[in-house]
Amino acid sequence: MKGQRKEPACFIVGAGSFDGFLTEPQEGDLVIAADGGYAYLKRLGREPDVLMGDFDSLKEIPQRELIRHSPIKDDTDMALAVAYARERGFRSFYLYGGLGGRLDHTLANLQLMTMLSREKLQCHMVGEGNVITAITEEKICFPKSAAGMISVFCAGEEALGVTERGLKYTLSQARLTCERALGVSNEFTGEESWIEVRKGTLILLWGAENGLEGGRKDAER
Incomplete structure (x- = not known):
């Protein structure tokens, strides 16, 4: 379940x-290390195109293209990296290392992903053995090979036509609704499957061993 990419994407690596x-x-593609994410890229034997952040978590700052932000700011390093990539025309994002670690940053990243989905931009977060994405008035499909659990949550007051x-x-x-986790802990069955929301936004989570989804398209009206 690798998923097919039809346009350049931005890869942002955080400290998780x-x-x-x-x-x-x-x-x-564009690869950005968001502050402490540089250490994870080094372990993978990779160098980022851009390193950005306040560098408060780096012991050594590499000699790369650097974009320094003040530690006193209104956005997280991950959000600033997304804004940088959007200014350069990127519409598809893969956020690595944005889960786990500080809970407040994890929640901020989920908000960021929801915002991108509502603006019709694709975003996947990968970490802690999971893939998370958001869909807004869309249909997302999975192949027969998908296995294990999948959970669906409402991002906002309500999601209709699910x-x-x-x-x-x-x-x-x-x-x-945001008040009840009706879609938690569902399971793939070895059949082709899909999830659709006609109004509102859903957050979906599944095991990273499955890779990415098989595709998505606008919801039926």
Whole structure:
């Protein structure tokens, strides 16, 4: 379940742990180390195109293209890296090392991913053995090879027209809210499956061993 990329993507590596890239950076992609994420790239034998942050977590600052931010700021290093890439026309993002570690930064990254989804930009977060993405008025599909658990959460007050097919537990035109985790701990069944939301935003989480989803498209009206 590798997923196909049709346009250049931005890879942003933060200070949280992860076990390597699910999809490899290609020519035309942008790799950014967000402050302490540089240490993880070094362990993978990679160098970033850009290193940015306040460098409060680095013992040694490498001689790369540096964009320094004040430690007194309104955004996280990850959010500033996304803004930098968006200014350069990138519309697809892979955030590594944005899970685990400080809980406040994890929550901030989930908010960032939700914002990108609502602006029709794709974002995947990878770390702690999981892949997380958000869909807004979209349908996301998974192949038969997908296995294990998948959880779905409402990002916002409510999500309407939620349908889940090919999973152990199905939904049809359901309403999900932020007050009840109705979509938690579902399971792939070895069949092709899909999840759709017609109004609102969903956050989806599945095991990183599955890689990326098989594809997505706009929800039916």
